[in-house]
Amino acid sequence: MSVSVQSSDFRVQEEYQRVVDEAGDAGAVVLFTGLVREFHQSGSSKVQTLTLEHYPGMTEKALIDIEAQAHKRWPLLASRIVHRVGCLAAQDQIVLVVAASAHRGEAFAAAEFMMDYLKSRAPFWKKQASGDRSEWIESRESDADALRRWD
Numbered sequence: 001m002s003v004s005v006q007s008s009d010f011r012v013q014e015e016y017q018r019v020v021d022e023a024g025d026a027g028a029v030v031l032f033t034g035l036v037r038e039f040h041q042s043g044s045s046k047v048q049t050l051t052l053e054h055y056p057g058m059t060e061k062a063l064i065d066i067e068a069q070a071h072k073r074w075p076l077l078a079s080r081i082v083h084r085v086g087c088l089a090a091q092d093q094i095v096l097v098v099a100a101s102a103h104r105g106e107a108f109a110a111a112e113f114m115m116d117y118l119k120s121r122a123p124f125w126k127k128q129a130s131g132d133r134s135e136w137i138e139s140r141e142s143d144a145d146a147l148r149r150w151d
Helices: 012-023 058-073 104-121 141-148
Strands: 003-006 028-035 047-054 076-084 086-088 093-101 124-130 133-136
Touching (some): 012 093, 028 104, 104 141
Antiparallel strands (some): 124 133
């Protein structure tokens, strides 16, 4: 299990290889990379920047817990969560989730579970700047709906 909260970008191939090496005899590796969207659902203005804030220590603890929950639910051989903080631009990589298991079903489910919990339970605060205004991004009902299916 491995998490990282960082301002620097990540290299998908390096992160993938790290999980493959740790997993050993995995039959499936599922990787999800989230990008900063050019347009946010709250309006049609182009996103100039997305700034992510967090509380060091608290955020890492929450990510470790999310990853540990996935390992309890599915027989994962390895996993990785990388989440960026700081000021990002449209199309910058923001998050990476990797799950390795003997079978694809478990790897897909675990990756989706981790992303759903990251979207709703990880302590990140997002502020979007568009045009001449900026606003804090609120949680969406669809994110809460996604969590309910894991209960």
